[in-house]
Structure formats: C-alpha cells, structure tokens
Amino acid sequence: MSQPTTVNWISLGRMDYDEALAIQMSQRDALLAMEGGAQTVFTVEHPPTITIGRNGSAANIVASEAELLRQGFTIREVDRGGDVTYHGPGQLVVYPVLHLGPFGNDVSLFVRRLEEMVIQALAEEGMTATRLEAYPGVWLGDKKICAVGARVKRRANGEFVTSHGIALNVATNLAHFQTIIPCGIQDKGVTSVAEELQQEASVEIWEEKLRRHFEQQFSARTETVDWSRERESRA
Template identity: 45%
Template sequence: MNKIIDIQELGLKEYKEAWEYQESLFQGIVDTKIKNRREDTDLETPNYFLFVEHPHVYTLGKSGDMSNLLVDEKQLAEKGASFYKVNRGGDITYHGPGQIVGYPILDLDNFFTDIHKYLRLLEEMIILTLAEYGLKAERSPGETGVWLDVGTPFARKICAMGVRASRWVTMHGFALNVNADLGYFDNMIPCGIRGKAVTSLNVELGVKKVPMDEVKSKLLKHFAYLFEAELQPQEEKV
C-alpha cells in the first residue's frame, strides 16, 4: 500500500481548470486499478493533495437545489463570479480568494475503504488545526463540515466539505475560510442550510489576515498524522 502523498500547490486557478486537472489525476488512478484487476498486475497507485485558491465561484453538488443560489447570471457577472454544477456530494458552496481549498485525490485502498471515516478524518484535520489557534471547532450532527458554537444561536460554519468517490478513489474535498470575503456567502444559502451563519479564521481571531502558508502547514501536519501518510512536498520532487 502506497501511503506517500504528492503535495501540489496550484496557487490561484480558475475552478474549471482545477476541476479538469483533478479529473485527470482521479482517472489515472482509476485506470491503474482497472488494469490491475483485468491483467492481474500489482501497479502502485499514487495519491495527491492539491492546494488551490479559486477566483469567486459558486458550485452546486449533484444533489443540490438550484434555488439555493440567490443571484442570477447577470448578478453573478456583476460580482465577478462564475457558477458550475459539479459531480461531488453536498449542496451549494462558494470558493474565493482568502479561502484554502484542499483536494485530496487518494486511493483509499492504500489507507482504509470507508468513506464515512474519510470524511470524519478530514473534519478532524480541520478541528485540530483550528485548535492550534485557540478555537473550539466541532462537527454539527447531520451536517458535514466544521462549525463553531454548535447547538447555540451563534452556530457558524468555517469549513465546507463535499467529496466524490469511485472505486475507492476520492476527489473534491474541503474549503476552509481563512481570510475569505464573507459577503459572497450572502448570495446563497450555504450548503442549503437556512438560518446558519458562516465565518472565517481571521474574523474569529480578530486580525486582518492570517498567513495562508502557516495554516496549510498545520493542515498537512494533522493530515499526515491522521492518515498515517508520508508527505512529499512539491519542492522535494525530482
């Protein structure tokens, strides 16, 4: 089982371009698994973890409700935002500058074949990272993602999640608000859940900006621990 994770930093990239790149990595792993089964070979499957920021974009999951987007095409253009229907789980979400988007593209046969466990470990990675900033983040029953002040009138979401898996290969992932412009969330009903607010790490800490690289480093540390994985940072590749 290959537990090496190829870490890739994509920078600021249009959603569609990043989605197509994800699909190519995902399909490469699936094709290898099919070849192994058909030809009785034992080729190693790779694992990837992509970090990216997107220009303003709204995405709707395959089970999502279009009415949760509260602006029309003209208003989207005025806000400099795009919109895509995508092949992940979950409802509607927003991505934009100041948000850390992570796409783990893993062959879970290298780790464990349990999607529920996979999502819970991704949430735990976020929870442990936020704890390093003195925040008590937690899960909200029946609602994937990471929240603050669950069970109170002040409950607010800081990290959204939505994944796709086929043949135990994952894609899509999480979006953690670090220095996000929260005004863009007013144009939708986040994840289709009415009456709950969203927040960002810089808002919770009362600072103008939190270093993104610092947060990414903490995320990877906890990811490696939880998945018992070996990270291969981009600069170390031959």
C-alpha cells in the same frame, strides 16, 4: 510497524475552478484506470465561484445573474456531494485524490479524518470546532468554517478513489456568501479564521497547518511536488 504512505502534496496557487478541476479529474481517472498509484493532495485558491453539488439546487443561489456577473462570479455544476457552496480568494481548498486501500478503504473514516485535521488545526489557535449532527463540515458554534464535499468511485480492485474535498475559510470575503444559501441551510451562518481571531490570516500558513494534521490523521508522509515541473512531465 508499517511505513507511512507517501502522498504527493501539490500547491496549485490561485487557479480558475475549471482548470483545477481538470487537473484533479485527470489524476482521479488515472487512479481509477489503475494507470498509476500516486496518492496526491492538491491545494488551491479559486476566484469567486459558486458550485452546485449533486444534491443541490440552483434555487439556493439568491443573487441575480446580473449581480453575479458584475462581481465576476462563475457558476458550475459538479459531481461532488452536497448542495451549493462558494469558493473564492482567501479560502483554502484541499482536494485529496487518493485510493483508500492504505487508509482502510473506509469512506466514512476518510471524511472524519478530513474533518478532524481541520478541527485539530483550529484548536492550535484556541478555536473549539465541532461536527454537527446531520450537517457535514466543521463548525464553530452555528457557523460553518469549513465545507466538506467529497466524491468517491470504486476502481477495479475494489478500492475507493476520492476527489473534491474541503474548503476552509481562512480570510474569505464572507459577504460573498450572501449570494447563496450555503449548503442549502438557512438558519446557520458562516465564518472564517480571520473573523474569529480578528486578525489577518494567511492561506499559506494554514496550508502548512492542515498539511501537518493531514499527515497525523492519515499516518502519511507528504512530499512537495512542484506543479510547473509536474505539468511539463505530463505534457
């Protein structure tokens, strides 16, 4: 029986989008350049941020620039798939930066595994989540609880390298989604763990849930890496 793949698990805490993106891209570029083989998952919470994916349009931002400025939002165009989405406090963002050789080098399977780890974590709390045909992400009825927006590039040996990932609404301020048409979908809503359970929900607790299910879905073993020490070692 093959040994499980070891994946570094790095919690960045609450961090500006640009800083977290730079960390993620540095790790991705090292993998693409074959300069290291470390499989890594970053988790983070962002301050209020709207991102526009490669298939997106700024027309799906419906709040005025003045209103977004008043609420402290930033807007960024990014190279992930998908349209417009929101990140903010109370939302757990997971960025797997992996080379997919040990995981079958199958991009579709990678995305399904990300979705499934969320579906199984929600099931632990009695929430029956599903996929919807033609609508990426994880859904409770017609409300999205987790967005999926991955990006892959191929490195010299043919392996795909992943970046970006998923955003699970744990205790997110759902009113902030009114600033956009989430993912460009006008006839569906959004929800959160706290909203569905009608109780407080902890990002830290849900990170541990997703971590367990990541290990199960990817047949991996995760190791906690302290980011403050890791940052010093990279300096």
